[in-house]
Amino acid sequence: MAVTIKDVAKETNLAISTISKYMNGGNVRPQNRKVIEEAVRRLGYHPNDIARGLRSTKTRNVGILISDFDRYSVEVLSGVEKELRAKGYFAIICSHRDSSEKAKNALKFLMAKRIDGIIVDGKLTSEEYIRPVLDQRIPVVGMETVKDKLRMDYVMTDSVAGSYQAVEDLVKNGHTRIGIITGPKGYFTAEERIRGYRRVYEDYQIEVDERYIIGGDYSFQSGYDGMIKLWELENRPTAVFISNYTMCVGAVSAIHHLKIQIPEELSLTTFDDMEFSVAVKPHLSSFRQPQQDMGAKAAELLIRRMNGEYDDFPKRIRLKGTYIPRDSVKRIASDYQLGE
Amino acid sequence: MAVTIKDVAKETNLAISTISKYMNGGNVRPQNRKVIEEAVRRLGYHPNDIARGLRSTKTRNVGILISDFDRYSVEVLSGVEKELRAKGYFAIICSHRDSSEKAKNALKFLMAKRIDGIIVDGKLTSEEYIRPVLDQRIPVVGMETVKDKLRMDYVMTDSVAGSYQAVEDLVKNGHTRIGIITGPKGYFTAEERIRGYRRVYEDYQIEVDERYIIGGDYSFQSGYDGMIKLWELENRPTAVFISNYTMCVGAVSAIHHLKIQIPEELSLTTFDDMEFSVAVKPHLSSFRQPQQDMGAKAAELLIRRMNGEYDDFPKRIRLKGTYIPRDSVKRIASDYQLGE
DNA sequence: TTGTACGCGTTATCAT
DNA sequence: ATGATAACGCGTACAA
Secondary structure: OOOOHHHHHHHHOOOHHHHHHHHOOOOOOHHHHHHHHHHHHHHOOOOOHHHHHHHHOOOOEEEEEEOOOOOOHHHHHHHHHHHHHHOOOEEEEEEOOOOHHHHHHHHHHHHHOOOOEEEEEOOOOOHHHHHHHHHOOOOEEEEOOOOOOOOOEEEEEOHHHHHHHHHHHHHHOOOOOEEEEEOOOOOHHHHHHHHHHHHHHHHOOOOOOHHHEEEOOOOHHHHHHHHHHHHOOOOOOOEEEEOOHHHHHHHHHHHHHOOOOOOOOOEEEEEOOOHHHHOOOOOOEEEEOOHHHHHHHHHHHHHHHHOOOOOOOOOEEEEOOEEEOOOOOOOOOOHHHHOO | OOOOHHHHHHHHOOOHHHHHHHHOOOOOOHHHHHHHHHHHHHHOOOOOHHHHHHHHOOOOEEEEEEOOOOOOHHHHHHHHHHHHHHOOOEEEEEEOOOOHHHHHHHHHHHHHOOOOEEEEEOOOOOHHHOHHHHHOOOOEEEEOOOOOOOOOEEEEEOHHHHHHHHHHHHHHOOOOOEEEEEOOOOOHHHHHHHHHHHHHHHHOOOOOOHHHEEEOOOOHHHHHHHHHHHHOOOOOOOEEEEOOHHHHHHHHHHHHHOOOOOOOOOEEEEEOOOHHHHOOOOOOEEEEOOHHHHHHHHHHHHHHHHOOOOOOOOOEEEEOOEEEOOOOOOOOOOHHHHOO
């Protein structure tokens, strides 16, 4: 069996409570300090966090619920874990893979494990599963989602602004027939990105052609298929905005398949700036989400809640991203002035 | 405070032990069963895993130590987490970001948390940090690494075979001047991939030109720089093998910058088949590692050890990957027969 | 089948 | 400053 505080007590002929006090930075007689230090080292004693947790009802573990391990979430996780670790917390990461059943299950077990808090990375997770967590007064921070009925904190990218900037870049370069491949219905981020698209049309008083709005589901295949659909349209668009990374990779694949010249025949801009954007030719204009920052912010906020700071509760943090224009958008003569 | 087994006992007028037995699937009088179920639901009782862990000295948590959250590890994590969850275990994931200090620290705290086992994803982690874990009889499974002095299990991809297949494809297509961009010195996988490269040269009795071996560090930048170095060589290679994904993306970026035509001017093949390979033009011939399978295997093996199955200990599992030829390799007249 | 009592490793309280 | 002891929530002998 592992060595416990008792063993140290015996070894030093001191009381358990004295050892405990020493371990927690309390004052002990200098001579005892030396003896204890010696014994701890010789025995290789490490306090048992489980027992500690039982007493304190704090585990310093936080649950992270994501939908999947993918190119996006890995960035978020990186930010989350870094911030958490720096503050002495550990991350128990679970994926639900878009299964309500698994999400429910994960939350249930995380509760049983007495995690101190939870970060939920949006998407599908039904709110009925979150409520019990909140009821137990366990802080929850949501990312890229909002459940209005739940009294909790949120961190998100300003997706509306992001897609607005991307689409506006297109419009400013003379494009009015702009295709968009969207995320799945009901996704918070997907809705926001569509909203940014529509808002540009509003602000520039251009009429939206609904045929240019192609429903995707954030997958490679839907990006691929979406691009083909757009290209086969009667009055095909002169530019396309892709609303996430994975679909962008799929779309670019389709573009190569169709032998479309970017930007000569079609301008392209996309959400999620990744190394991919500068690996293809031409380099893709894209909107960069501050994913790691978001993760870090979520962790930071959660830590404050776990420490009982509820002065500004609930809070919604919106982080700004950066639109990076590169070489995939071509300036064209606007048929906005010519057309109709 | 949270509701405990005591509360259920009081509510039902039964003894704590009866409730406990019921919770653990024991036999109780049918009428009591109903009463208990009712009370559990009304009170919202969930057994406290912390208390359980204290008694059983089992937490059903396993520590995962990775070097970084990146395109590679995310696949592994996906496999690990899926397998773990299916068996009722949870993953506490830590990254050490190539800092020995952080790795040591993580291991120390994971021990204190009394994780039941650990999976270490290779690379730099010094073995002196692992030994104490083994000493506590906590099972450890290593991935993509081997520390010969440590008595533990390993799971890895057959990297030698992988790079062999890739480079052999080049040779079979007439190439003899083949560049390679390697991983960092001292990395197990990097060494293996170089070995595969050299072995092809041995088997086909071609002499290795050491100038074609460019030292990289698995980063985007080193892939970019490496490609430029190769291209600027006096007697530049006719083909290049890139030994990991991230460097491949960097190399492709350099290729575009240099306006090199693939495969007309240069043939290309790479380790790590990702969606990237089919998103660029031409599609890249590449070796696919079974990353998720590796993660799953590691988890599976660890679970067996945690259950005390030590009949075939220690074990080294080598998983085969698949080489996928596509359009980035051109058949050329071999200067092997012409040259010198 | 049900209940009693103890122990798991720690921390906190209260004397000393 | 140090020591004895209760309590954290649960499981498990053992007794009833």
